[in-house]
Amino acid sequence: MVVVMSPDATDQDIAHVVERVESVGGRAFVSKGVERAIIGLVGDIESFHHLNLRTLRGVAAVHRISDPYKLVSRQHHPQRSTVWVGPAGHQVPIGPDTFTFIAGPCAVESPEQTVDAARMAASAGATLLRGGAYKPRTSPYAFQGLGIEGLQILASVRASTGLPIVTEVVDARDVETVAEHADMLQVGTRNMANFGLLQEVGRAGKPVLLKRGMTATIEEWLMAAEYIAQRGNLDIVLCERGIRTFEPATRNTLDISAIPVVQALSHLPIIVDPSHAAGRKDLVVPLTRASIAVGADGVIVDVHPTPETALCDGPQALLGSELRDLAQVVRQLPKVMDRLDASALVRRS
Amino acid sequence: MVVVMSPDATDQDIAHVVERVESVGGRAFVSKGVERAIIGLVGDIESFHHLNLRTLRGVAAVHRISDPYKLVSRQHHPQRSTVWVGPAGHQVPIGPDTFTFIAGPCAVESPEQTVDAARMAASAGATLLRGGAYKPRTSPYAFQGLGIEGLQILASVRASTGLPIVTEVVDARDVETVAEHADMLQVGTRNMANFGLLQEVGRAGKPVLLKRGMTATIEEWLMAAEYIAQRGNLDIVLCERGIRTFEPATRNTLDISAIPVVQALSHLPIIVDPSHAAGRKDLVVPLTRASIAVGADGVIVDVHPTPETALCDGPQALLGSELRDLAQVVRQLPKVMDRLDASALVRRS
Amino acid sequence: MVVVMSPDATDQDIAHVVERVESVGGRAFVSKGVERAIIGLVGDIESFHHLNLRTLRGVAAVHRISDPYKLVSRQHHPQRSTVWVGPAGHQVPIGPDTFTFIAGPCAVESPEQTVDAARMAASAGATLLRGGAYKPRTSPYAFQGLGIEGLQILASVRASTGLPIVTEVVDARDVETVAEHADMLQVGTRNMANFGLLQEVGRAGKPVLLKRGMTATIEEWLMAAEYIAQRGNLDIVLCERGIRTFEPATRNTLDISAIPVVQALSHLPIIVDPSHAAGRKDLVVPLTRASIAVGADGVIVDVHPTPETALCDGPQALLGSELRDLAQVVRQLPKVMDRLDASALVRRS
Amino acid sequence: MVVVMSPDATDQDIAHVVERVESVGGRAFVSKGVERAIIGLVGDIESFHHLNLRTLRGVAAVHRISDPYKLVSRQHHPQRSTVWVGPAGHQVPIGPDTFTFIAGPCAVESPEQTVDAARMAASAGATLLRGGAYKPRTSPYAFQGLGIEGLQILASVRASTGLPIVTEVVDARDVETVAEHADMLQVGTRNMANFGLLQEVGRAGKPVLLKRGMTATIEEWLMAAEYIAQRGNLDIVLCERGIRTFEPATRNTLDISAIPVVQALSHLPIIVDPSHAAGRKDLVVPLTRASIAVGADGVIVDVHPTPETALCDGPQALLGSELRDLAQVVRQLPKVMDRLDASALVRRS
Incomplete structure (x- = not known):
């Protein structure tokens, strides 16, 4: 930590800062400049936080130097992690050696629609099935998902197609139920800072797909x-899904730089959701190409057998020739990046 | 709703849109321009949503015309509402005729700190006490609040000072407990789109203070x-607390225009939180003045007896001369706006 | 300046930074922490910039501590400045003791429209007349202003009404001509970073109204x-006119906090443009009240005798009862803030 | 255009809108809904703008339907354009069939530095040389470029290396001089809305590289x-260089979606500047890969023989192994996208 004193701070003000830092066992190095002094702090950063140094007289600013996260940081864990998703005997990897293609409908609407979408996904090369049983919707009047019935549909579609299931959980009270049916728990963009949910999900014993908050910084x-x-769960995959900016041409602005930035800071895998980033199906293929090329560990894409009747986000769901284009991209471009298709490394033991 | 066709849409494409609209009982008015056609839709808007018109061939865009909210809209409820906060016999108004000053510590830390802060608040003119027992914090290593013990402290401070209590609830599972102790339930900025929590709070039978999401649009x-x-609860007070922008000088950018914009759209009262908007105590007094002058129905401000030792947001808490300045502002400026101090209208029956 | 080394920086890396700093006459104070070292730099900051310390091996980040501006900083010029606008014998102040109301049409369209608007402005209490002869427009097909003819109209309206003229200059080549006719040169939001224009305006010998760039930070x-x-001109008045954010309800988001922030950092006066910030006439009065209450030194507002036929920004121009409301606000609310009307202090010598 | 009436608009209000539209030769189609009426306008859109319909009584909103640009639109010019840069006998293409790699130093500092950088660029595969003689800098105390001397250096380096020159012009008064020396005129992000400069550049008879404004929408x-x-010049290449958002990890947020969005709307070529977007050299290679994969027509990258001593943006300049990585990417990845290296199609006639 670095404490920047204001130009009119007195020697007494400086001494008071030093004294408080030393009172919790830290050391303080004072550099007196022409205009102002700066004080470098060495010691346990958590104890410094409690000092509220910014409230002391003569203090202009306090800069944190180290990263505030530890377990997910790459600093003490330089090798990038692989997360395995699926039941014993069929675990799909998401990590640095593979490219994992996840696809499925935004919302589970019926057994037929879900199985049709799953077959579309599988034939396009997907190795994991996405689909929402609980939907967080901006309007209380919009379709909120089938709930537990949706989970049961997903489980039966897994049985018939062999695709492990990724599904969202929106309420801490549902985590146990969702974890019983799903292979990976998704935390959506609106819940990224729902700390009660995060903690519950951390205890659930299933891998987690954590979407970036609509306006969350990477930190x-x-x-x-x-x-x-x-809470003991390091099987976390991050998902960049666009941030909110002033640009109206796309629903969100895909922050493509976030992928290499996160990979430098954290050992966790990171994938991209081009469907929700753009909100337009014509951008899904080019953004998927960009995601692969920038080094993402996978993508998650909306497909729907009949977008015209979709109860959620129809305009961004792919089918037909668009899906065929996407299939070709995810089959060929990852090789250029020296990545295997995730299906090649499925753990079957 | 207005459907904009693309320039290359065919007559058949237009006919298909019309047919679908009519299939759900709506009417469609086609205006053919030089370059493209537009289609005006009349009928039940909810049924139109399910048509997914944006997915039809030849459709370039679909514009919604009406507001998507109903119960909180001013359209069918032109008179602005007053919300009453407090136990029977001591209910404080928040609404168009008064200016309500809410103050207290960011977090409840101990009985002494809370009662001291409450006395500071009361002597500065506050009629409601704020204080957090459950704190949503960005870092899992930061102080998360005293929980139920904090609620009990707040209840006992209410007993000794007479100030009704405003406190945050961060988890749907805690709503019942918090509602037992508090007079008003606060939903924080990170939980504005936590729909499970919103619904639970809607059922709790207590007034709600709903903060704006960090990057939520007014809609x-x-x-x-x-x-x-x-869920049956219209006792909702909105709280503008700053939005996230590119400007680093303040923690958030107070969207002062949101107050008159909201008052034109909704009958709900709206107050301002200048402490969290700015994150700097030197801006609390000028932003409070601006809030009163723009027409806000109240403010909510951080005060703390010893900001140096505060466990949460010390740098923005007021005390001493700053608090006296604030007290003077909230006592005098509302009169210029033809508003009474909320204490003058407390319902004591 | 503070140099933050990365955790894997070697002693040699640190020594290399120290050596480079000393090579330009600076001193470097090293604080070695548990995880990483930080180096405080003391000396001439300009010489440090040329070292490109961020490019050296082992350097993670370089933080600037001092403000990069000098002449406009309040640090060495603690008293806030007053800028005088108008010809000798009729100079209107903009500064800390007064509240200055500037009004007029967005664009000068004809002698009649301009003189009518000027009379509306004057009777509402304005002491300076705004009006654009050169208009920067997003579309090349939109009205671009009357140019030199517009300047002549403004000059003749000044002669007949006595109101000094504020008008925009958009091209460095026009500065001399505009300065011959106008009393204050406005630099618009799109040109805030047009450095050639800024330098030319700095040499022109007339006061300058500098609008904030649409997405410029305060720094x-x-x-x-x-x-x-x-370039020798300190007669600069800053004008906050809203910043670009994700919120669509207003054309821009008025950054009301910028007023006290700027007043703490700089001695220059600062006014607000509520018309362009909101882009809606119904917000002009409440935002003017907020601007006065937050401590702004003035406002600049669009008025037009017939907004229906305005060639520029008609929807935000005031007239009739709205203008009367505004007149009442600017006459009464500044007194509450202990400010005189600018007309009371006009320099007539 | 679509005019949306407010719910309380009267039949007279509607009739007044219709009458005004018809007064300029347009036709108006009224659709009366349950809550409000909407009016579709057909006819000459420019004439409608002058009606200021938003100022009429009962009008809630006016939506534009068509794109406001014409010459650069893809609507009447469906085939994507190629722009040729360089003197007769050595013209380098930028367009849909090729991938064009532009490299060079941020600023021209000396003949040696420029020729060294040009050789680095050429050996990495660049076919055009960038370098700034006029530099727009946020601080008046920063290096502003060598001006005309810099242009002469660039011209002599072109003579010795054969690389055509791309260089920035920041002032309308310099356009003629810059156009005499350069092969392509760059308009920088701060000048995107400097309309006088745009018009001058439009008359200069040289291709233009138009960077996106820091917070400009695509429209x-x-x-x-x-x-x-x-002004008669359609030889325009657009350059996405990142937009301003709340994310501090990168200097700007590269809006990768803008490339396919622009290609759908306009026939003009579009390239990417990953150096200025990120402001960090470690992101240049991954962002270049993403740009190629998303379908960009080229990239422009900072290289410098000695970033440690660069007078401008040293921390983002590539050299050594990073540049070799970049060279490999730009040589191989475009083939995957079915694009030729621009050097293969140079017009030598």
Whole structure:
């Protein structure tokens, strides 16, 4: 930590800062400049936080130097992690050696629609099935998902297609139920800072897909992952899904730089959701290409057998020729990046 | 709703849109322009949503015309509402005729700190006490609040000072407990789109203080209020607390225009939180003045007897001369706006 | 300046930084922490910039501590400045003791429209007349202003009404001509970082109204003022006019906090443009009240005798009862803030 | 255009809108809904703008339907354009069939530094040389470029290396001089809305590289291109260089979606500047890969022989192994996208 004194701070003000730092066992190095002094702090950063140094007289600013997250940081865990998703005997990897393609409908609407979407996903090369049984919707009048019935549909579609299931949980009270049916628990963008949910998910014993909050900084996102990790679960995959900006041409702005930035800071895998980032199906293929090329560990995409009748996000769901284009991209481009298709490394033991 | 066709849409494409609209009982008015056609839709908007018109061939865009919220809209409820906070016999108004000053510590830390802060608040003119027993914190390593012990401290401070209590609830599972102790339930900025919590709070039978999400549009914020209202609770007060922008000089950017914008759209009262908006105590007094002058129905401010030792947001808490300045502002400026101090209208029956 | 080393920086890396700092006459104080070292730099900050310390091996980050602007900073000029606008014998103050109301049409369209607008402005209490002869427009097909003819109209309206003229200059090549006719040169939001224009305006010998760039930070805005000041002109008034955010309810988001923030950092006066911030006439009066209450030194507002036919920004121009409301606000509310009407202090010598 | 009436608009209000539209030769189609009426307008859109319909009684909103740009639109020019850069006998293409790699130093500092950087660029595969003689800098105390001396250095380096020159012009008064020396005129992010400069550049008879404004929407950016096109110059290449958001990890947020969005709306070529987008050299290679994969027509990258001593943006300049990595990417990845290296199609006639 670095404490920056204001130009009119007195020697007494400086001495008071030093004294408080030393009172909790830290050391303080004072550098007196022409205009102002700066004080470098060495010691246990948590104890410094409690000092509220910014409230002391003569203090202009306090800069944190180290990263505030630990368990998810790459600093003490330089090798990037692989997370395995699926039941024993069929575990799909998400990590640095593979490219994992996840697809499925935004919402589970019926057994037929779900199995049709799952078959579309599988034939396009997907190795994991996404689908929402609980939907967080901006309007209380919009379709909120089938709930437990949706989970049962997903479980039966897994049985018939062999695809492990990724599904969202929106309420801490549902975590146990969702974890019984799903192979991976998704925490959505609106819940990234729902700390009670994060902690519950951290205890559930299933891998977690943590979407970035609509306006979360990368640091806040990694702190949300830290909440999950702190409860003992390090099987976390991050998902960039666009941030909110002033640009109206796309629903969100895909922050493509976030992928290499996160990979430098954290050992966790990171994938991209081009469907929700853009909100337009014509951008899904080019953004998937960009995601693969930038080094993402996978993508998660909306597909639907009949977008015209979809109860959720129809305009971004792929089918037909668009899906065929996507299938070709995810089959060929990862090789250029020296990545295997996730299906090649499924753990079957 | 208005459907904009793309320039290359065919007559058949247009006919298909019309047919679908009519299939759910709506009417469609086609205006053919030089370059493209537009189609005006008349009928039940909810049924139109399910048509997914944006997925049809030849459709370039679909514009919604009406507001998506109903219960909180001013359209069918032109008179602005007053919300009453407190136990029978001591109910404090928040609404168009008064200016309500809420103050207290960011977090409840101990009985002594809370009662001291409450006395500071009361002597500065506050009529409601704020204080957090459950704290949503970005870091899992930060102080998370005293929980139920904090609620008991707040209840006992209410008993000794007479100030009704406003306190945050962060988890749907805690709503019942918090509602037993508190007079008003606060939903924080990170939980504005936690729909499970909103619904639970809507059922709790206590007034709600709904903070704006860090990057929520005004429309999304009113939709969050609609979630609460839909469960039967219209005793909702909105709280503008700053939005996230690129400007680093303040923690958030106080969207002062949101106050008149919301008052034109909704009948709900709206107050301002200048402490969290700015994150700097030197801005609390000028932003409070601006809030009163723009027409806000109240403010909520952090005060703390010893900011140096505060476990949460010490740098923005007021005391001493700053608090005296604030007291003077909230006593005098509302009169210029033809508003009474909330204490003058307390319902004591 | 503070240099933060990365955790894997070697002693040699640290020594190399120290050596480079000392090579330009600076001193470097090293604080070695548990995880990493930080180095405090003391000396001439300009010489440090040329070292490109961020490019050295082992350097993680470089933090600037001092403000990068000097002439406009309040640090060495603690008393807030007053800028005088108008010809000798009729100079209107903008500064800390007064509240200055500037009004007029967005664009000068004809002699009649301009004189009518000027009379509306004057009778509402304005002491300076705004009006654009050169208009920067997003579309090349939109009305671009009357140019020199517009300047002549403004000059003749000044002669007949006595109101000094504030008008925009958009091209460095026009500065001399505009300065011959106008009393104050406005630099618009799109040109805040047009450094050639800033320098030309700095040489023109007339006061300058510098609008904030649509997405400029406060620091960048003060640096733009520094460009003008560096050419010898300190008669600069800043104008907050809203920043670009994700909120669509208003054209821009008025950053009301910027007023006290700027007043703490700089001695220059600062006013607010509520018309362009909101883009809606119904918000002009409440935002003017907020601006006065937060401590702004004035406002600049669009008025037009017939908004229906305005060639520019008609929807935000006031007339009739709205203008009367505004007149009442600017006459009464500044007194509450202990400010005189600017007309009371006009320099007539 | 669509006019949305407010719920309380009267039949007379509607009739007044219709009458005004018809007064300029347009037709108006009224659709009366349950809550409100909407009016579709057909006819000459420019004439409708002058009606200021938003100022009429009972009008709630006016939505534009068509794109406001024409010359740069893809609507009447479906085939994507190629722009040729360089003197007769050595013209390098930028367009849909090729991938063009532009590299060079941020600023021209000396003949040696420039020729060294040019050789680095050429050996890494660049076919055009970038380098700034006029530098727009946030601080008036920072290096502002060598001016005309810099242009002469660039011209002599072109003579010795054969690389055509891309260089920035920041002032309308310099356009003629810069156009005499350079092969392509760059308009920087701060000048995207400097309309006088755009018009001058539009007359200069040289291709233009138009960077996106830091917070310009895609529509505003295309309108800026329209300004240039309107003066008779359609040899415009757009350059995405990141937009301003709340995320501090990168200097700007590269809006990768803008590339396919622009390609759908406009026939103009579009390239990416990963160096300025990120402000960090470690992100240049991954962002270049993403740019190629998303379908960009080229990239422009900072290289410098000695970043430690660079007078501008040293921390983002590549050299050594990073540059070799980049060279490999730009040589191989475009083939996967079915694009030729620009050098393969140079016009030598």
